Amino acid sequence: MTIQRMDNVAIVVPDLSAAIAFFTALGMEPGNSTPIEGVWADRTVGLEGVRSEIAMMRTPDGHSQLELTTYQHPEALGGEWANPAPNTLGLHRIMFAVDDIDDTIARLRPHGAELLGDVVNYEGVYKLCYLRGPAGIIVALAEQIG
Incomplete structure (x- = not known):
């Protein structure tokens, strides 16, 4: 099975x-x-x-x-779990492949998205970033460049 x-x-x-x-x-x-x-x-x-x-x-x-x-x-719980750091135990993040990372970030900023670090070039293969999304979740974006 x-x-x-x-x-x-x-x-x-x-x-x-x-x-x-x-x-x-x-x-x-x-x-x-x-x-x-x-x-x-x-x-x-x-x-x-x-x-x-x-x-x-x-x-x-x-x-x-x-x-x-x-x-x-019942009311949703938050407190210490709100805006967890990337190294918090449990669900880490969700990742999306996008065709234009800079455009995607620009579209998400008006909806409260904030970069956790920088957009980086990973070995000439991907542009990557982590950003904070709704309810403090971490959303990762990946644009294939090579």
């Missing part, structure tokens, strides 16, 4: 509309949005009284998805 595919990565965000705008500016395509609640949701995630909304975002090739989630109840 093997897995069939990786279906999606979920990101909990405080502002669903802002996150949708960020990932749309990145070049992802908005999909379905739906409220999530009920006993099945409580039992699935192990919380009581879940009320949330999800919005699916697809890459243009249709092979990858993000599930953006905002919680009305």
Whole structure:
């Protein structure tokens, strides 16, 4: 038995509309949005009284998805996990291949994106960078140059 595919990565965000705008500016395509609640949701995630909304975002090739989630109840947790450093244990970052890294960064800045370091040339093969996206997640960008 093997897995069939990786279906999606979920990101909990405080502002669903802002996150949708960020990932749309990145070049992802908005999909379905739906409220999530009920006993099945409580039992699935192990919380009581879940009320949330999800919005699916697809890459243009249709092979990858993000599930953006905002919680009305119970309230989303932040605190010490907000804006984690790149060496924090757990989910490290998500990376996207882009055709023009400088243009992509320029499109994302109005949506709150901030570079963590610099755009670097990796051995003449890629231009790479890390930036901070919605809910403090780290989004890596890679442009193949060689």
